[in-house]
Amino acid sequence: MPNAVSGLDFGTTNSTIGLVRQGVPTLLPVEGEDVTIPSALFFSLEDGRTYFGRSAVAEYVDGSEGRFMRALKSVLGSSLMSETTQVGRMRLTFQDLIGRFLGHLREKYSEAMGEAPDAVVLGRPVHFVDGDETADRTAQDQLEEAARQQGFRHIEFQFEPVAAALYFERQVTSEQLALVVDIGGGTSDFSVVRLSPEAARATNRLSDILASTGVHVGGTDFDRMLSIARVMPLLGMGSETADRKRTMPNWYFNEMATWHRINTLYTPKIKRDIFELKREAAEPEKLARFEHVLEHRSGHRLAGAVEAAKIALSDRDEAVIRLKEGGFALHAPAPRAAFEAAVGELVERIAGAIDEALAQAAVAAEAIETVILTGGGAQTPIVRAAATARFPSAQIVQSDAFGSVGLGLTIDAARRFA
Template sequence: MSACGLDFGTSNTTLGTVRREGPELAALEADKVTIPSAIFYRRDGEAEIGRAAISAYVEGVEGRLMRALKSVLGSALLDEATPIGRRRIKFREVIADYLREVKRRAEAAAGTELTQVVHGRPVHFVDGDPEGDRRAEDALRDIAGEIGFTDISFQFEPIAAALDYERQINSEQIALIADIGGGTSDFSIVRLSPERHAKTERGEDILANDGVRIGGTDFDRFLSLGTVMPLLGFRSPMQRPGLDVPSGYFHDLATWSSINRLYDPKTMRDIRQVRREARQPELLDRLIAVIEEERGHTLAIDVEGAKIGLSDAPQSDVSLGWIEPGLAAEIGREDLVRHTDDLATRIAQRIGRCLDQAGLAHGRIDALFLTGGSTQLAHVRSAIVAAAPEARVVEGDTFGSVGIGLTVEAARRYA
């Protein structure tokens, strides 16, 4: 069958194919069914994706790494051009290059051409901007057509996760689906049962659907701004009383999708001028070193790794000896909570809105189905569980539930 479910995520991507025995995620990188949403362009223009892309960057191969590609959808960045070797290409072309290769690998694994796709999408690409949501979905539809899909439709990511969970139950229940991904947090309240699973039209079973543009990359950004960027001059004073070093450089450096902006020669000239007027120029020297060596993604990768490490250990420091001998950012679990607790609170508040939308008290939720990498953060998990404390907590496939659910939907729509 030529139908598939594509979960193009901010951090990771999966693609499921419809098989006779049921939905199956395709191996996209060696035997791995998840692949990082990353692409690396070598100086000659050749591209690598996924773990190979990150490895090429870490190993010092000359070129440009791009991650969190999905986060530019719905923003003006989508049609901005970025230099790749001697040419400039738009971000929508970058996304197309990445997804084209994902599709090619899935087709090789499935042994058939894939022409029909149910594309996952967050409830809101952009908060409070319906027009931005429309532009983002239209862009994904256009890109899917460019890379060879002929039948293209969409499903909300938390609904897809609900379809995966529904395959596991043997009685009717009301489930709150919490999908905390790399770029967005999405929630659905859905009535599920084995009998309902066979229906093709499920509109009446969706009791509420909402989301907020907060995800794992935001936790990375806030943690970086709170622990690493001050070592490079963030919030340090200028010589002129009452002024701090401009913060925009550090926000770009802490944001996956904005890092490459800093490599523009004009930006470097501006930073050097700021350094001359800074009260602590030695801190700006560290920032300049990172940008001159185009190592912004190294910082982002290390901060992300520290965040993940704090799930298992109370301390997860980031070594910055490559910037300056002996330099390190000391990061403890309490730092993660302090710098990102507001994000967890906002996620929990959105669940409250979802319950209000459904007209349900939290005690009416039978199951709380958790999926997405950021549900592994203890304080995020606690905030979500507190919103429906009486519900049974069910662990989904952290990175695969949405892709499986989209594939279930693809089988229904295109069978």
């Protein structure tokens, strides 16, 4: 049997690692006293170090020379996993990069507990890749191999929404039917689960999971759509050539608006392309902004400004996307109404997946007694409304947005490896 066990939630935007101590699920500190860490890495070309989490973000925002990586979970199962990327003098695979991050979490466990975990239950979305079972299985295999390369010898997986249900179940006093809504950074997952005090003590819960569905829609997709709607037009998207015969190719702007694709634009060829487009443009000043973002590798700083505005819109009717640095200033108003219009299709996909979960479980909406909301995206008003509208009589529970999945995974790990 393994000497030490853990539950590890490798998220698109945030990650955790924990264990059960004296019967209590606990998340371990992974960055200072924080039990959550942004899923980000920065490879410094100045001191040769690799920075993780908030430290990685700080190095990048401060303008240190190096390579910034975020939202790596979104790459699993995609064609990017077979490619390598330049990091200083090294060429690393994306599996190597994911492994380094998992290894960092394992080290943090070791620092806190005095021993590194042999066994882990990793969280996974219901679908890494929509509509492609082969790619979905490949994504899980890639994550498993990345963990194995870092020293985990016993590896199991649990659906992230099921893990959130396991954590909430500790407080239920009678049997009930629950819908778990987990809106993460890269995926949205939904599970219909039968909960009860008696079932909470069982190790095998397959019979209590009535349905699990998911879509590849998450917080970074909401960032992307807001960026395309409010920022990319200021960088040239949709603008015309001076002869009015063509518009600028959309794909440059779509890539710049997508967290895990931004680094692919930092090549000499792309810089030449944008330079030539600027010469042909009816509004060259817009392409000059795009050129600046490329030249100064400001894409993730820009994406961070978009994300900050999105988060602000959870409490306000209007926000502003701001980025100011040497020779560059961007100020883009972002009304909530414009944001909700931009993400309408994403919300419809989330609503459709909820309907699919109910259909799979063969239960009516009225039978759901509790809706458990988790994940940062569940705090977005339009998403929360879509997730709860079908259940006017249900108890709505806002679980720990960034910790409930990790805590549930620790409970699952303690049962599996006991």
